[in-house]
Amino acid sequence: MIKRSPGARKAMNMKGPQLPDPSNVYEENTLMQLHRQTPPVDAAEDAIRRRCYIDDDGLILERTSLNGRLINCRLHNIQPSATAPTLQIKLLEPLSTGLRDMRFAQVWKVQSGEETCVARIFDPLYVKSELGAEDVFLWIAKILVAETSAYENYLKDLQGNIIPRFLGSFLTIVDTVDQDLHPGTARTPDIPDKRSVYVLLLEYIPGIDLSRQHPGPEWPICVDHKRAIVRAISIAWYQIRIREIFHYDFAQRNLVLKTDVSSTEPLCDDSSCKLRMQVPTAVEYNPEKAFPIAVIDFEGYRLSGSYDKPLIEDWQELKAVFTKLLSPSWFEDAVT
Numbered sequence: 001m002i003k004r005s006p007g008a009r010k011a012m013n014m015k016g017p018q019l020p021d022p023s024n025v026y027e028e029n030t031l032m033q034l035h036r037q038t039p040p041v042d043a044a045e046d047a048i049r050r051r052c053y054i055d056d057d058g059l060i061l062e063r064t065s066l067n068g069r070l071i072n073c074r075l076h077n078i079q080p081s082a083t084a085p086t087l088q089i090k091l092l093e094p095l096s097t098g099l100r101d102m103r104f105a106q107v108w109k110v111q112s113g114e115e116t117c118v119a120r121i122f123d124p125l126y127v128k129s130e131l132g133a134e135d136v137f138l139w140i141a142k143i144l145v146a147e148t149s150a151y152e153n154y155l156k157d158l159q160g161n162i163i164p165r166f167l168g169s170f171l172t173i174v175d176t177v178d179q180d181l182h183p184g185t186a187r188t189p190d191i192p193d194k195r196s197v198y199v200l201l202l203e204y205i206p207g208i209d210l211s212r213q214h215p216g217p218e219w220p221i222c223v224d225h226k227r228a229i230v231r232a233i234s235i236a237w238y239q240i241r242i243r244e245i246f247h248y249d250f251a252q253r254n255l256v257l258k259t260d261v262s263s264t265e266p267l268c269d270d271s272s273c274k275l276r277m278q279v280p281t282a283v284e285y286n287p288e289k290a291f292p293i294a295v296i297d298f299e300g301y302r303l304s305g306s307y308d309k310p311l312i313e314d315w316q317e318l319k320a321v322f323t324k325l326l327s328p329s330w331f332e333d334a335v336t
Helices: 006-013 066-076 136-154 223-241 315-322
Strands: 031-036 087-096 106-112 115-122 166-175 194-203 207-209 245-247 255-258 293-295 301-303
Touching: 031 194, 087 115, 115 136, 136 166, 136 194, 136 301, 223 245, 223 255, 223 293, 223 315
Parallel strands: none
Antiparallel strands: 031 087, 031 166, 087 106, 106 115, 115 194, 166 194, 207 255, 245 301, 255 293
């Protein structure tokens, strides 16, 4: 069950666009009661063998009005929970929200007891009408099963190092109010005032979002650190790939440069380098040691089978492979 702050209730009373804005449903300081719940595997048994957000058969979500979407969410998305609330989380800060192409989860930084985590909230209201399957709830189920499988099965040994720790799948109950309905639509007994939403809880990894920071005058990075970070990204990609996962969205926005551990000794010779005390310049993958890059968001991937190509070691080949992923400033001056 969600306990709304006064600000959230006020936001829900505001007239919004044809499709709802995240601020109309979720808001900072909102409390959520989570029930531990396994995603419905039987509804998505082929999800781990196929693409996770675009079905190969090209299924198209039936376009409905906001009103119709809300009614459907209420009528068909009340999942029974077999357990009492397992834990409570508090929404702290939105990380990635809204109606986005190819992405459905509302991603929030949250507080759970003394631990800061990431909550990935899978609300069917935010599946864009141009995407998905005819049954929006089946589509959400497929995504849930696929993402959970990536963390729990294929990449489990990378948790807490190259990928975040997976803390579990849950269900929460979202209150809905009359203002959700279009003007002139009266509430009837067959339209419930609550609906359930799945939540995946993950470790929060503090660090630098590589989509927002680029080497340059405002963020000077030495050549050794440029090379080390590009190499770390290639190692992360390789470790995921050899575990049969082809990540469709291996992009800068899903790469975090960890900065939570500081060194007492300089790690490079450039006194102006912003990473001098934070990131090592010698990078190798060792499951017993912290790795400087974390890959987040496995909402979209496919199983690709075995991968027997070697790790790319040559700098020019690294540049050729990752030049579309990283801005040119990562490769300036960092040549052999």
